[in-house]
Amino acid sequence: MLIHLRTADARIAAHMAVPLAEAGLRLVTPPDAAPDAAPDAAPDALVADLDLLIPPGSDASPALPPHPVPPGIPVVLLHAATARQELRRVRAAGLPPSTRLLRVPFAAGALVAALRAAGLVAPPGRGPLAAGVLALGDIVFDPATGRVTRDFRPLALHPQERLLLELLLRRAGTVVQRGDIARWCLDYATTPDSHAPHAPHAPHAVDVLVSRLRRALERDAPPGSRGGTRLRTVRGVGYRLETD
Numbered sequence: 001m002l003i004h005l006r007t008a009d010a011r012i013a014a015h016m017a018v019p020l021a022e023a024g025l026r027l028v029t030p031p032d033a034a035p036d037a038a039p040d041a042a043p044d045a046l047v048a049d050l051d052l053l054i055p056p057g058s059d060a061s062p063a064l065p066p067h068p069v070p071p072g073i074p075v076v077l078l079h080a081a082t083a084r085q086e087l088r089r090v091r092a093a094g095l096p097p098s099t100r101l102l103r104v105p106f107a108a109g110a111l112v113a114a115l116r117a118a119g120l121v122a123p124p125g126r127g128p129l130a131a132g133v134l135a136l137g138d139i140v141f142d143p144a145t146g147r148v149t150r151d152f153r154p155l156a157l158h159p160q161e162r163l164l165l166e167l168l169l170r171r172a173g174t175v176v177q178r179g180d181i182a183r184w185c186l187d188y189a190t191t192p193d194s195h196a197p198h199a200p201h202a203p204h205a206v207d208v209l210v211s212r213l214r215r216a217l218e219r220d221a222p223p224g225s226r227g228g229t230r231l232r233t234v235r236g237v238g239y240r241l242e243t244d
Contacts, residue, residue: 001120003026004047023112047075048075050079076100077101079101105190106187107185116144134166134170141162161216164181175238229242
């Protein structure tokens with residue numbers, strides 16, 4: 001699936017290309033970044049800076065000549081201010097209600113979630129865009145709504161923790177490597193040097209995130225439970241979600 005990216009931030013393409021490709025999404029910056037694409041290849045979705053699509057202070061219909069927004073495709077707009085402030089501009093520009101806002105910087109998983117919420121539907125399968133509820137043991141997660149329950153009770157998670165839980169659920173029973181977690185759950189600015197797009201993420205960011213999710217799962221485990229779904233550490237490799 002082809003995703004057109006229109007942004008002034010070169011870090012986004014550098015950090016998002018690999019994890020999105022693993023999700024079955026091909027990210028290109030038209031027109032020069034896709035020389036192998038057919039001239040009339042239409043994108044399946046558009047991701048663009050809000051300020052490029054709708055200049056500040058402008059209520060005009062969105063346009064980015066000579067490449068206007070193709071009609072009928074999911075749109076995700078990137079912004080730095082609060083969503084409430086920017087939503088007024090989106091509504092004034094007449095963009096469809098399905099348009100989603102995503103605050104920068106963001107994680108690859110957050111971008112995929114925004115594309116899904118904007119209406120992008122993947123072919124059947126187990127990829128990150130695939131529809132359907134995910135479940136393992138006593139944990140049930142609905143990617144469409146973000147609702148998580150454990151033993152039929154709501155489980156309160158931070159958005160970043162939900163991204164990690166979804167990744168672990170989609171790969172349930174297998175070990176998820178630390179690098180995969182970093183690419184999927186940590187934003188592209190979480191690097192020692194923001195000008196080095198391939199630099200490793202902050203040393204303990206993955207460990208901290210995994211610990212937060214583990215504490216949340218243990219906190220909401222059924223009373224008296226000694227089994228159920230657990231987040232296991234596979235030393236030197238990564239993490240695995242498993243159940244008895």
